[in-house]
Structures are given as structure tokens and as C-alpha cells.
Amino acid sequence: MQRYFVDQMSETQAKIFGEDVHHITRVMRMSVGDTIFCCYNGRVALCAITEITNDMVLADVVEWVKNSNELPIKVCIASGLPKGDKxxxxxxxxxxxxASEFVPFVAARSIVKWDEKKGQKKVERWEKIAKEAAEQSHRAMIPNVTKPLSFKELLSFSGSYTYKVVAYEEDAxxxxxxxxxRVLSQLKHGESLFVVIGPEGGLTEKEVESLIENEFISCSLGPRILRTETAPLYVLSAVSYYFELAR
Known part of the structure; x- marks a missing residue:
């Protein structure tokens, strides 16, 4: 069954606008009476479509779904800005x-130079990718995606997280x-984990030292050296196994 993240929803009704209206009416060819899942503020409801106009779909709540597909801890992935579409x-x-949040940052060895003028369109594309992936994987929430931060901004941004780790290939x-x-064993449900991954060339020793000075724990991700696009998926898989399968 199709799942949509809606901008307006009460306890009894959801209002759907924008591209999702086109998807419901033109792509899925749904009509009044068809059922969909609507997600709002981390909650999910089974809804029945009651009205369709050119720019809006109304759906009444049939029942709220009690089970959650979200990880029991909040995980933020901070990636050193990589090349291409990585x-x-x-x-x-x-x-x-x-993942609950993605924070790109400009690292010392980032090859890509961030263009502020063209950057907003890139961020919008990243947000769209997160939305579509959240729908596909039956998430209750769309991860937040920020514009790339400076290294100094990254340190400040990480301050609200319960635990902070940096993957460092020298540790491997x-x-x-x-x-x-050890960090995973100390984490409790409802707490948060901030994970820093370097770009293709890795993090510099100075960057790692600065992270450690700001309460990050340096760690390896096993004995093999992972690519910048593989490392975040390793961490998220480890978190999922530890909190969702091993208990």
C-alpha cells in the first residue's frame, strides 16, 4: 500500500498537496474509497480517500498504526563532502x-567545492531522495538533510547528541x-548517536584531534578500509542489528 508524508493532518483527516496529488491521481490512478498510509510528525495512519480535486486529496483516518519502523535511537550521519553522486x-x-539526519560538511580533503548559489537546488534534491526512500522503506519520518556545514559548524551542531563517534582509518x-x-552497549532507547565519516581522502590527523577534543570517540569499522559511501551504511547496519535483531 502506498505511503505519503503529509503537511497537514488532524486526528481524523489528512490533506495531501503538491507532487503527491499527481502521484495518487495520475500515476497510481486512485479514486475515492482507496486506502493509503499517511505519515505526519512520526505517526502513521491508515486512511481512506474521500475527496480528490485538481490540487488536493482528502483522506479520512481509518485507524492509527501503533507499531513503529523507526530505529530506537536517533542516528545522524555526518559525511565529508564526497565527489559525484556518492x-x-x-x-x-x-x-x-x-538514519534520522544527514549532515554533509566540508572537510580538509574534500575535493568538491560547495557553490552556495547552486547549493539550494542540490539540498532540495537530497531532501526529495530522502522522502522517496522513506516512503519506499515504510519509515514514519523523513530524515532531515542540512546544507553542507564548515568543520567548525559541524562541531557546534553535534553538541546536542548523546554519543559522538568518528570513523578513523588509522584506528582500523x-x-x-x-x-x-562499547558505545552501542552504552546507548539507551531514545538517545542519539552522531557519526562522522571522512571524504574520499579521509580525515586529517588535525581534524580527528579536534573531534576528540569535542568529546568524539575515535573508532574503526572493522579491519577493512571502507569507502566513504560504504562506511555510513556499515554503522547503520550495526546499530540496526544491535538494537532491533540481537535483543
Missing amino acids: LEYVIQKGTELG KRGESSNLS
Whole structure:
């Protein structure tokens, strides 16, 4: 059954606007009486379509869904700005795996230079990718996607998270294998985890030192060196296994 994230919803009715109206009427060819899932503020309801106009679909709530498909902890993925469409891949797959937020940042070794003038269209594209992936994977919430931050802004942004880790390839080379596991064992339901992943060239030693000074825990992601687009998915998979399958 199709799932839509709506902008307006009460306890009894959902109002759907924009591209989703076109999707419901032209792509799915739905009509009055058809049922859909509507998501609003992290809640999901089974709804029946009651009215269709050119620019709006109204749907009455049949019942609110009690079960949640969200990870029991909030996970933010902070990615050093990578080349090409790698960040789009991270956002799409990371959304499927349960990330709550994506924060790109300009790292010392980021090859891509962020263009503020063209940047808003890119952020809008990232938001659309997150929305579509959330619908596909039956999420109750769309992850937040920010515009790229400076490294200094990143440090400030991370301050509200319960635990903070940075994946550092030098730790993998040294054989470090327990820090991420230790952090996961300390996390409790409802708490949050901020994960920093470097760009293609990795993080500099100075950047890692600054992160550690700001209460980040440096860790490896196993003995193998992962690509910048693979590392976030490793962490999210580990979180999902630990909190959703192993208990």
C-alpha cells in the first residue's frame, strides 16, 4: 500500500498537496474509497480517500498504526563532502537503514567545492531522495538533510547528541575493534548517536584531534578500509542489528 508524508493532518483527516496529488491521481490512478498510509510528525495512519480535486486529496483516518519502523535511537550521519553522486547514494540507502539526519560538511580533503548559489537546488534534491526512500522503506519520518556545514559548524551542531563517534582509518590499521561496540552497549532507547565519516581522502590527523577534543570517540569499522559511501551504511547496519535483531 502506498505511503505519503503529509503537511497537514488532524486526528481524523489528512490533506495531501503538491507532487503527491499527481502521484495518487495520475500515476497510481486512485479514486475515492482507496486506502493509503499517511505519515505526519512520526505517526502513521491508515486512511481512506474521500475527496480528490485538481490540487488536493482528502483522506479520512481509518485507524492509527501503533507499531513503529523507526530505529530506537536517533542516528545522524555526518559525511565529508564526497565527489559525484556518492552523497545521494548515502542519503538514499542511509534512509532505508534508519538514519534520522544527514549532515554533509566540508572537510580538509574534500575535493568538491560547495557553490552556495547552486547549493539550494542540490539540498532540495537530497531532501526529495530522502522522502522517496522513506516512503519506499515504510519509515514514519523523513530524515532531515542540512546544507553542507564548515568543520567548525559541524562541531557546534553535534553538541546536542548523546554519543559522538568518528570513523578513523588509522584506528582500523592499528587493530582497534572495541570502541564502536562499547558505545552501542552504552546507548539507551531514545538517545542519539552522531557519526562522522571522512571524504574520499579521509580525515586529517588535525581534524580527528579536534573531534576528540569535542568529546568524539575515535573508532574503526572493522579491519577493512571502507569507502566513504560504504562506511555510513556499515554503522547503520550495526546499530540496526544491535538494537532491533540481537535483543
